[in-house]
Amino acid sequence: xxxxxxxxxxxxxxxxxxxxxxxxxxxxxxxxxxxxxxxxxxxxxxxxxxxxxxxxxxxxxxxxxxxxxxxxxxxxxxxxxxxxxxxxxxxxxxxxxxxxxxxxxxxxxxxxxxxxxxxxxxxxxxxxxxxxxxxxxxxxxxxxxxxxxxxxxxxxxxxxxxxxxxxxxxxxxxxxxxxxxxxxxxxxxxxxxxxxxxxxxxxxxxxxxxxxxxxxxxxxxxxxxxxxxxxxxxxxxxxxxxxxxxxxxxxxxxxxxxxxxxxxxxxxxxxxxxxxxxxxxxxxxxxxxxxxxxxxxxxxxxxxxxxxxxxxxxxxxxxxxxxxxxxxxxxxxxxxxxxxxxxxxxxxxxxxxxxxxxxxxxxxxxxxxxxxxxxxxxxxxxxxxxxxxxxxxxxxxxxxxxxxxxxxxxxxxxxxxxxxx
Ligand SMILES: *Cc1c(COP(=O)(O)O)cnc(C)c1O
Numbered sequence: 449x450x451x452x453x454x455x456x457x458x459x460x461x462x463x464x465x466x467x468x469x470x471x472x473x474x475x476x477x478x479x480x481x482x483x484x485x486x487x488x489x490x491x492x493x494x495x496x497x498x499x500x501x502x503x504x505x506x507x508x509x510x511x512x513x514x515x516x517x518x519x520x521x522x523x524x525x526x527x528x529x530x531x532x533x534x535x536x537x538x539x540x541x542x543x544x545x546x547x548x549x550x551x552x553x554x555x556x557x558x559x560x561x562x563x564x565x566x567x568x569x570x571x572x573x574x575x576x577x578x579x580x581x582x583x584x585x586x587x588x589x590x591x592x593x594x595x596x597x598x599x600x601x602x603x604x605x606x607x608x609x610x611x612x613x614x615x616x617x618x619x620x621x622x623x624x625x626x627x628x629x630x631x632x633x634x635x636x637x638x639x640x641x642x643x644x645x646x647x648x649x650x651x652x653x654x655x656x657x658x659x660x661x662x663x664x665x666x667x668x669x670x671x672x673x674x675x676x677x678x679x680x681x682x683x684x685x686x687x688x689x690x691x692x693x694x695x696x697x698x699x700x701x702x703x704x705x706x707x708x709x710x711x712x713x714x715x716x717x718x719x720x721x722x723x724x725x726x727x728x729x730x731x732x733x734x735x736x737x738x739x740x741x742x743x744x745x746x747x748x749x750x751x752x753x754x755x756x757x758x759x760x761x762x763x764x765x766x767x768x769x770x771x772x773x774x775x776x777x778x779x780x781x782x783x784x785x786x787x788x789x790x791x792x793x794x795x796x797x798x799x800x801x802x803x804x805x806x807x808x809x810x811x812x813x814x815x816x817x818x819x820x821x822x823x824x825x826x827x828x829x830x831x832x833x834x835x836x837x838x839x840x841x842x843x844x845x846x847x848x849x850x851x852x853x854x855x856x857x858x859x860x861x862x863x864x865x866x867x868x869x
Pocket of ligand 1: 685
């Protein structure tokens with residue numbers, strides 16, 4: 449790996465558009481990252497934690513019942529959601545936390561929106577014994593209470609952000625502000641393949657374990673069935689699970705690589721989070737150039753997705769460039785498509801997709817129907833659906849779910865009042 453080239457730019461996208469004060473930590477980080485990537489000892493350290501803590505390799509499932517029902521291409525599912533803390537986010541958190549340790553940092557900060565990246569980072573910091581502060585918008589704290597609970601259980605401090613819209617973008621700003629003043633002893637773990645260079649390269653490298661395992665498992669399970677892989681499908685928020693899944697295949701002409709964005713409730717501004725296929729505009733936001741959902745006067749627009757992890761207004765620069773070059777195709781799945789796909793695979797296969805990953809599952813269902821039976825599609829289940837219980841059960845659980853929640857509240861009040869003290 450010593451001769452590997454990392455990029456500041458991917459086509460016209462990427463770069464490092466930051467205030468002067470952040471040049472020093474980013475230069476230092478880039479040097480440490482390159483040094484670590486060339487050191488087999490560092491890779492061995494990452495692999496050891498991957499084996500014993502993350503639960504790698506994650507399995508690949510042949511979704512035989514689903515494929516039979518659809519009658520077209522055979523669908524395989526990379527069960528990345530079986531990793532510790534329930535999603536691919538842990539791969540990046542482990543890599544960056546080990547890098548921080550190598551750099552002698554004693555404190556880690558992170559931003560989180562829905563909380564998945566915060567939970568992964570907090571878990572790794574607990575494992576490695578590093579102090580952890582997670583910035584989270586007050587609005588997100590209120591609507592993602594279960595993840596706040598887990599972060600605190602892992603010993604992290606969840607720092608509420610009260611500026612701006614009090615969501616993910618504001619949490620990133622707050623984390624950058626912290627880092628500018630604290631980088632002497634602190635590393636900032638960004639949660640997706642975006643931000644100023646070297647983050648997009650670094651996050652891709654730490655997530656590419658998903659793609660490397662997939663490559664081996666295709667030989668083991670897909671080729672063994674006499675099938676050829678037509679497409680890999682992954683959902684795209686910031687783009688980290690997709691770029692890691694696609695990474696080993698980028699330099700070859702096949703299979704097709706398909707990124708699926710959040711189609712939300714439709715293509716009206718504010719109702720979705722799809723940046724590709726003409727909806728996003730080139731801009732520079734939070735330190736990097738890419739495609740963003742921007743209003744006519746250049747302000748970042750509101751987004752909507754039922755899945756908390758896909759409602760980000762920007763896309764990682766490498767995926768934006770791969771979309772422009774055509775190597776990665778983009779599709780959209782709506783909230784309703786994702787819920788349908790989640791139900792379909794739960795009933796047929798006994799696995800529950802995270803709502804984010806269910807967007808990829810929806811596209812896999814759509815294209816499987818159009819393809820012959822000797823082809824295969826591999827979809828990345830970037831996360832498992834346990835974390836979405838409060839959303840999916842509200843959508844699919846009906847009045848019995850509501851009365852359950854009510855009874856829990858009643859029980860809580862009764863305990864509080866009648867505790868006997
Ligand atoms: C955070 C998250 C995503 C979206 O982030 P990417 O960087 O685009 O991968 C997708 N799936 C799950 C389960 C997530 O937690």
